[in-house]
Structure formats: structure tokens, C-alpha cells
Amino acid sequence: MKPTTYTILGLLTFYALVMVTSAVGIMNDYLLRVLNLMMINIILGVSLNLINGYTGLFSVGHAGFMIVGGYVAGFMTTLLFGITKDTPYWQALPLFLVAILAAAFVSALVGFLIGLPVLRLTDDYLAIVTIGFGEIIRVVFNFITFKKKIGNWELDIGGPRGLLGIPPLSNFTIIFLFTLFTVLFIRNFVFSRHGRACIAIRENEVAAHMMGIPITKYKVMAFVLGSTFAGIGGALLAHFIQLLHPTMGGFMNSVEYLIIVYLGGMGSISGTIVAAVALTGLSEFLRPIGELRMVLYGVLLVILMLKRPGGLMGQREFPFLLPERERKIYAAQNH
Amino acid sequence: MLLKIINLTHYFGGLKAVDDFNIEIGPRQIIGLIGPNGAGKTTVFNLVTGFYKPTMGKIFFQDEEITGLPPHVITSKGIVRTFQNIRLFNNMTVLENVTIARHYRMQYGITAAVGRFPSFQREEHEVEEKALEYLSIFHLDSKVHQPAGSLPYGQQRRLEIARALATEPKLLLLDEPAAGMNNAEALELMHLIKKIAEEFRLSILLIEHQMPVVMGIAERIHVLDFGKTIAVGPPEEIKNNPKVIEAYLGEGALQ
Numbered sequence: 001m002k003p004t005t006y007t008i009l010g011l012l013t014f015y016a017l018v019m020v021t022s023a024v025g026i027m028n029d030y031l032l033r034v035l036n037l038m039m040i041n042i043i044l045g046v047s048l049n050l051i052n053g054y055t056g057l058f059s060v061g062h063a064g065f066m067i068v069g070g071y072v073a074g075f076m077t078t079l080l081f082g083i084t085k086d087t088p089y090w091q092a093l094p095l096f097l098v099a100i101l102a103a104a105f106v107s108a109l110v111g112f113l114i115g116l117p118v119l120r121l122t123d124d125y126l127a128i129v130t131i132g133f134g135e136i137i138r139v140v141f142n143f144i145t146f147k148k149k150i151g152n153w154e155l156d157i158g159g160p161r162g163l164l165g166i167p168p169l170s171n172f173t174i175i176f177l178f179t180l181f182t183v184l185f186i187r188n189f190v191f192s193r194h195g196r197a198c199i200a201i202r203e204n205e206v207a208a209h210m211m212g213i214p215i216t217k218y219k220v221m222a223f224v225l226g227s228t229f230a231g232i233g234g235a236l237l238a239h240f241i242q243l244l245h246p247t248m249g250g251f252m253n254s255v256e257y258l259i260i261v262y263l264g265g266m267g268s269i270s271g272t273i274v275a276a277v278a279l280t281g282l283s284e285f286l287r288p289i290g291e292l293r294m295v296l297y298g299v300l301l302v303i304l305m306l307k308r309p310g311g312l313m314g315q316r317e318f319p320f321l322l323p324e325r326e327r328k329i330y331a332a333q334n335h
Numbered sequence: 336m337l338l339k340i341i342n343l344t345h346y347f348g349g350l351k352a353v354d355d356f357n358i359e360i361g362p363r364q365i366i367g368l369i370g371p372n373g374a375g376k377t378t379v380f381n382l383v384t385g386f387y388k389p390t391m392g393k394i395f396f397q398d399e400e401i402t403g404l405p406p407h408v409i410t411s412k413g414i415v416r417t418f419q420n421i422r423l424f425n426n427m428t429v430l431e432n433v434t435i436a437r438h439y440r441m442q443y444g445i446t447a448a449v450g451r452f453p454s455f456q457r458e459e460h461e462v463e464e465k466a467l468e469y470l471s472i473f474h475l476d477s478k479v480h481q482p483a484g485s486l487p488y489g490q491q492r493r494l495e496i497a498r499a500l501a502t503e504p505k506l507l508l509l510d511e512p513a514a515g516m517n518n519a520e521a522l523e524l525m526h527l528i529k530k531i532a533e534e535f536r537l538s539i540l541l542i543e544h545q546m547p548v549v550m551g552i553a554e555r556i557h558v559l560d561f562g563k564t565i566a567v568g569p570p571e572e573i574k575n576n577p578k579v580i581e582a583y584l585g586e587g588a589l590q
Contacts, residue, residue, distance in 0.1 A: 185449050192448030192455065193434075193441050193462075196427070200435045203424035210384060212410035212439035212502055221445075267426075315426060323451075325459075329480050
């Protein structure tokens with residue numbers, strides 16, 4: 001059997017195991033929720049890693065893109081399509097997929113509009129601009145309610161109250177499939193000439209430019225792709241926790257995704273997955289101490305920077321996550 | 336004429352770094368560019384390769400004006416350079432360093448990459464073969480999967496040249512390729528440079544501090560001092576030119 005077959009079998013087993021255990025009640029709702037949250041955080045972490053880890057940019061506004069996607073999808077399903085939690089799932093699902101697509105598209109567009117002017121500059125202005133973007137988004141969703149009656153619809157995204165009553169359309173299967181898609185997409189992108197171009201820019205921008213790589217194009221490409229998947233993650237999250245609040249797009253939320261990336265390893269998909277799972281689990285575990293867990297994260301990061309400055313995985317990958325050619329090279333070097 | 340530079344002048348604020356620089360390089364010529372520190376040699380390279388936009392003057396490559404074009408476009412036209420301080424992609428493998436140079440010659444798009452289409456497989460296979468060819472010329476084929484940053488200094492220099500050649504340039508600009516090498520190593524490198532110039536039918540513009548090295552391979556030498564061209568000519572003439580000796584060793588050195 002080829003190694004890829006093992007990976008596919010493993011994923012199928014995982015999926016079947018979760019479905020069966022949750023159906024018979026071994027896995028309770030709470031655990032399933034944590035599992036779903038872990039996967040959404042994987043989507044957000046891996047997409048941020050493409051921007052910050054692989055391409056070496058410094059985006060601090062990932063939650064901003066997430067919330068844009070969330071609001072777009074939430075607005076569409078809740079207000080535009082009028083889906084409620086009583087709508088039959090088979091009816092709601094296609095509309096939900098349309099909403100996710102729209103969320104991805106809008107986040108991509110916003111990413112492009114922000115990325116293009118900023119990434120043309122050589123110095124690192126992206127951090128400042130993305131912090132600003134996150135705050136602007138938060139304020140915009142706080143103050144603008146779009147309270148208008150158009151025909152039968154009352155369009156109201158809630159302002160500071162938040163967007164409530166979003167139908168629970170993100171189930172385990174949907175989230176699992178999108179996580180798989182995101183990881184596969186970004187892995188295949190990274191292990192291609194396009195990904196190599198991004199990594200080369202991180203490694204040495206001047207040399208990359210001299211080797212014929214249009215650096216602005218690739219920076220914008222990585223930034224837009226990352227933002228797109230953040231939007232998808234936001235759409236899934238909105239239909240999972242069933243509410244959206246402007247503060248979710250703020251700076252502190254972006255920091256949580258940054259921690260996932262830096263803890264796992266800049267330029268390691270495997271590391272991001274491990275860190276997303278570990279941190280989501282940890283924050284559930286630490287729920288009783290509330291915001292104090294951020295202090296613990298800080299301590300964790302300091303220890304990490306002292307002991308493993310490159311993150312848990314550095315730039316390495318689990319062999320089963322590598323494409324076939326890279327896995328062979330890995331095997332040849334580590335036999 | 337391969338490269339033609341007319342009246343190239345560049346200011347850094349009030350400082351005239353390059354002052355009215357002219358040069359013509361024909362096919363398959365090796366030309367030397369020498370001068371004391373701060374003479375403006377590297378600035379000339381940065382202007383030709385598009386990292387700086389010249390204040391005045393024009394640059395033509397194969398009768399086409401390339402003044403002010405961005406570096407990646409200039410590379411695709413056939414000019415490539417190496418750097419004085421080695422600039423490799425340290426965390427990428429030796430092989431990946433060379434495949435990067437083939438990037439602009441590859442076709443497949445993002446969809447093909449993500450979907451692992453046949454065009455992806457074919458081009459990736461081709462690029463690997465091609466990269467290995469270049470690496471074997473520079474005797475680096477036993478190190479293909481090592482991170483470039485882990486190579487010893489001399490091999491890093493060679494890798495940088497291999498990577499530059501992999502873009503298939505017509506004109507190669509070498510910025511002090513023998514820097515940090517002892518005499519024997521430098522001479523060996525010069526033999527290699529001469530060999531590749533012949534094998535790949537290249538023209539080379541060479542900045543070098545080690546005199547015996549440039550004298551040995553350049554058919555013509557341009558000498559810069561404080562941005563001005565103070566002498567142009569064949570090596571023997573330059574060697575005995577009093578202006579050049581003065582620029583290098585200071586006034587009165589001839590006594």
C-alpha cells in the first residue's frame with residue numbers, strides 16, 4: 001500500500017470514529033464542540049501561517065478577515081435567505097455553501113484591497129495596517145446596523161449587540177471537510193513553484209527578486225489566499241457558535257491566531273495543527289480562570305522562545321502530511 | 336552589442352555615487368570592473384539589475400532600453416547577478432535554491448499546483464532534472480537535499496553562481512565572487528568562471544578586488560574611483576596606469 005493510502009485511511013477512520021462515538025453518545029456534545037472548534041482554529045492557523053510563516057509577512061489582523069467572512073455568511077443565511085434553525089438541513093445546505101463562497105470572496109477582495117497598496121512597499125508596514133484594519137472592522141460592525149426595511153426583510157446586523165440567531169449549519173462533517181480542503185490546498189500550494197516563490201521571498205527578498213520572482217505579486221497572492229481561508233473559517237465559526245460580535249474581529253483575537261502559528265512553528269502546517277489542537281484544548285481546560293489564561297499564554301510563549309525559538313515543529317512536517325515526492329526525500333534522509 | 340550603458344549617473348542624496356559611466360559589452364566578453372572601496376562598482380550593478388533607478392543615463396540590453404525596469408523583468412530578459420555578501424535561501428535545500436531560478440520559465444498556475452495536474456507533475460520533474468544538471472557542473476550534486484545555509488563558504492559561493500546560471504542569462508554580473516577566498520581558491524574559481532563563460536556562451540561583468548584574478552581573465556578593465564571612470568583598457572595597460580596605482584595606493588606611491 002502506498003503511504004498516501006494510509007493517510008486517507010487514517011482520516012476516514014477518524015471521521016467514522018467521531019460519527020459513531022457521537023451517535024452512540026460516548027462522545028458528548030461538549031467534546032464534539034471542542035473538536036469542531038479545534039478544526040476551525042486549524043483553518044485559521046494554517047491560513048495565517050501561509051502569510052506570516054511561509055511568506056514572512058507580518059499580518060496582525062487575521063481575526064479581522066475572519067469576522068468579515070463571518071458577517072458576510074451570517075448576513076446571507078440569516079437575513080438574506082431567511083434560514084432559521086427549523087429550516088430542513090438539505091434545504092439550507094446549498095444556501096450555506098453559497099454563503100461560505102461569498103464570505104471567501106469578500107474576504108479575498110478586502111485582503112486584495114488592503115494588500116496591494118501596502119505590500120508594494122518594501123518595509124514592513126503590513127503589521128501597522130492590519131492592526132488598523134482589525135480595529136476599523138470592529139468599529140464598523142459596532143456602529144453600522146444597516147437597519148433598513150427592504151420589502152419584507154428587515155436588514156439588521158445588530159451593531160454592538162452582535163448578529164444573533166444565526167442557524168447552526170456548521171456540523172462536524174462540514175467543518176471536517178473544509179479543514180481537510182484548507183490543509184490540502186495550502187500544502188499543495190506551498191509545495192509547488194508558487195509556494196517556493198513565497199518561501200524564497202521570506203528567505204531573502206532581494207535574491208528572490210533577482211531570481212525573477214515578481215515579489216509584490218506573490219506577497220499579495222499569499223496575503224489574499226490567507227485572507228480567503230480566514231473568511232471561510234469565519235463563516236464556519238459564525239454558523240457554529242451561532243452569533244457574531246464585533247469584538248471577535250479585534251486585536252486580541254488576532255493575537256490568539258498568531259500564538260497558534262508561532263507556537264506551532266513558522267512554516268510548518270503540522271506545527272500549526274498541533275498548536276491549534278493544543279491551545280484550543282488548553283483554553284477549554286483553563287476556562288475557569290477566564291482571561292487569566294492569556295497570562296499563561298504569555299509565559300508559554302516566553303518559555304517557547306527560550307527553548308525552541310522556531311516553534312514546536314520548526315519548519316518540519318509530519319511525513320504523512322508531506323506530498324509524495326517530499327516524503328521520499330524525507331524517508332531517504334531519515335532511514 | 337549585448338549591454339550598452341550611456342552616461343549613467345546616480346546620486347544618493349547629494350553624493351554622486353556613479354558619475355557619467357559608459358560601457359559596452361559584446362557577446363562572450365569578460366569585462367572587469369575594479370576600483371577602491373566605495374568607488375561605485377556595486378551601485379553600477381544595482382542600476383543595471385533594476386534595484387536602483389538611475390538619476391540620469393540609459394541602459395540598453397540587446398538594443399532594448401531596460402532603464403528603470405524592475406529586477407524580475409530584467410532577469411527574464413537575460414541579465415542576472417550574484418551578490419557581494421552571499422544571498423542564498425538558507426533554509427531551502429540546495430536543489431530548491433536552483434529550482435527557484437527556473438521559476439519564471441515555468442508555466443503551471445495555482446489550480447494546477449493545488450490539483451496536482453499533469454502539467455504540474457511534468458514541469459516539476461523537468462525542473463528537477465535541469466537543476467541537477469547545473470548542480471553537477473558545480474560539483475554540488477551530492478548535497479542536493481541539504482539546507483543551503485549548512486554548506487561551507489566556498490560551496491555557497493559556487494551554489495550562488497549555479498543558481499544565477501540556472502536562469503539561463505546572456506550576461507552574468509559577478510560581484511566579488513572570490514571575496515574571502517585564499518589565492519589558490521580564487522584562482523580555481525576564476526578557471527571555473529572562464530570555463531562557464533565559454534560553455535554557456537555568456538558575457539561576464541566582474542567586480543573583483545584580487546588583482547591577479549581579474550588580470551588573468553578580463554579582456555578589458557574599467558576602473559572606477561569616487562564614481563568616475565579613471566581608466567579603461569586591457570589588463571597590462573591598467574596594471575601600469577599611474578592614475579590607477581594612485582587611486583589604489585594613494586598619492587606618492589609611485590616613488
